[in-house]
Amino acid sequence: MTSSKPRVLVIGCGFGGLEAVRALSRADVEITLVDRTNHHLFQPLLYQVATAGLSAPAVSAPIRHTLRREMKRGNLTILQAEVTDIDAAARRVALDGAETLAYDHLIVAAGATHSYFGRDEWSVHAPGLKTLADAFAIRARVIGAFERAERAVDPVEREPWMTFVVIGAGPTGVEMAGTMSEIARHTLPDEFRRIDSKQARIVLLEGSDRVLGSFVPSLSTKARQQLMRLGVEVFTGCKVTGIDAGGVTYESRDGDVARTHRLPSRTVIWAAGVAGSPLGRALARSTGVALDRAGRVIVEPDLSLPGHPEIAVIGDLAAARSHGRGEPKPVPGVSPAAKQMGRTAAANLLHRLSGQPAKPFHYIDYGNLATIGRNSAVVDLTVPAVGALRFSGYFAWLFWLFAHIYFLIGFRNRLIVMIDWAWAYWTYERSSRVVAQPPRAQELVDS
């Protein structure tokens, strides 16, 4: 039984892909959604999994369950698979294994990965945070570092275990540094005997001259003050030149003189660079489309590819511009933008099927939020007909908190996150401090 409906293939079930599938599921098309994991991840809260504040199931939802209503309409197939290549001429994608999938329309929402600016050897020493597996790896390192510090007998050996370096002061880096400071100062004290966890150093290294560079300078200043109040050492204007198992080497500038510094640390977290998914390069090879410096696909105003109106690229993988009033403006890599692109790509696909012209993408910016730690956040809202509304501190933090709970998928997740946050707020405990570890005793004793 073959269907004569147009076949739409959506790659990736992040914010963009999920929204596109939802928008298309009522249309007379045959949809296949491919994702390499079985869950939609609420990435804005992933740092809480990495810092042991939330469990993985609290910030993620099984894709099949999330899309169960759409499944009932009978035109959606979900496959957990990895897309390894795209052949735009043949209109097929290759999956891991030997399979290929044919499509009439393709929406690529494969997201972003970490970029080490050509220094991929740093990745083993400074993991980044994009997936649940990344979050578990970082959690194991952070929790494990205090354990190693407690075991260390020699202070020279101990110090690097008590020094935590976060590279990159965007929202993720700021959240990580603020939360790690909270763990050291509030969660762990009195639980160790040889070390004083409050003595841990949390260092935030940033190449530019301010933290949260995507915010207005006044909020950056507020954020820096709040970080320092939480005990984070903030070093701006510092360029990282080396990362190895023993720590970080970086350069600062004193006028014309560059000074090289060494920061011994066993726990380094990478929050500096983001690059488009490797599927961007696959698209470039197959269609000749240009990529920007971060490996993102430079899309047409309607999010399609030049010469390939049947392919749209959305979300963090797209170097898109917003076409509202005035000059087109670059679209930031944030979840509301991905959702809006998902809706636009779906609408344009349906326009095209009914012979209408595609519309350019117009990003509606509602503002920008970042949290720094307990009771502190910065909020920069764009209120229609009013303008910018900027505030920081306790009320910004409350606003951040409810906004994030509101956008979480699934009532159960909202409930669990609320309980976990209330619990953490009153007790300073972090509910997810357990680290799963494979058994090794057998090998160690027997070998």
Added chain:
Amino acid sequence: MTSSKPRVLVIGCGFGGLEAVRALSRADVEITLVDRTNHHLFQPLLYQVATAGLSAPAVSAPIRHTLRREMKRGNLTILQAEVTDIDAAARRVALDGAETLAYDHLIVAAGATHSYFGRDEWSVHAPGLKTLADAFAIRARVIGAFERAERAVDPVEREPWMTFVVIGAGPTGVEMAGTMSEIARHTLPDEFRRIDSKQARIVLLEGSDRVLGSFVPSLSTKARQQLMRLGVEVFTGCKVTGIDAGGVTYESRDGDVARTHRLPSRTVIWAAGVAGSPLGRALARSTGVALDRAGRVIVEPDLSLPGHPEIAVIGDLAAARSHGRGEPKPVPGVSPAAKQMGRTAAANLLHRLSGQPAKPFHYIDYGNLATIGRNSAVVDLTVPAVGALRFSGYFAWLFWLFAHIYFLIGFRNRLIVMIDWAWAYWTYERSSRVVAQPPRAQELVDS
């Protein structure tokens, strides 16, 4: 600053080790607790992590947090480390890394691991369930099998992905099989398009002639009926002779004739054999103590080792006997027994320090519970002055439920587990279906 207090070393923070530390923390001794993980695990609910019903943090508690009150007394050091060997003559243990730890008194509570009856090559195809890492691995296989079945185009390829085999019908095997059937019949239907998850086969293979062999035969019969009502195929009297990537080979007996059967399956779970931790062999080498067939240490009536009153072995690693009225009886490998041994070992240690004789261990058996699935369980209680109280079905299940919530460590865990269970009961959803997976796209596209 050296302490002249007796140094007590406790290896392992399961039910036995935790109880021993608690009992000793008020005494004038210097305690070191070594565990290779950072958490105490509530093993009776681990199968729920493996079957996506609970998150890992809900069934485990950070050791340091659990023992924070004891830490305040100033005589407890907790180290996350792996004990690799024991030298009873020198009274030292070796840790991973080059460290050693000296002791005056040693309590070994290192627990048990899986035993494949000499067929260790089966372990890659049929993982067992002892640690959080094991539970995550099993969850990934079970959830992943339905995904692979949905991807399979050929029915011959699909069938082994839709067949789940649990080997061993003790409490863990019965719980796993019952829950997997519930997932296939109630959680997943309507979430797939090409497969009908209700068609999945769940097969429980048991070598002996009944399930739940540690219960009285009448409850075994009830359990078997409840399993079959849940759709589990129960094969007793079947001896597994081979496990590979494609399935299980087993023998059944028809009078004197042995028949060989082949069950194609991609998801096989091992719940059959348990063996003492490899540290049992280390003790045997160092002290000459005898091990039983399962590698457990045959202890003296007071849980110490022959010729080594300063060493006690407790919990699943001990082959202990209960010395009450009548003949000494073997102690089962259950958590109440481990806790009681922890208290006896601590008491005997303090007796010895004050020059009193050690007392033999007396196990007080309160009964035996096992759950089978939604609304079904078997309960065999020993009520003092009344005798045995046996029941099964809905009330047994409620009893099982509240007993497990009651014994969970930490108020927050009790709350989260209650919410998750209530949620699962009314919605049939399982809250922890997410599987963390490391990113592989980069390698696949680039190579």
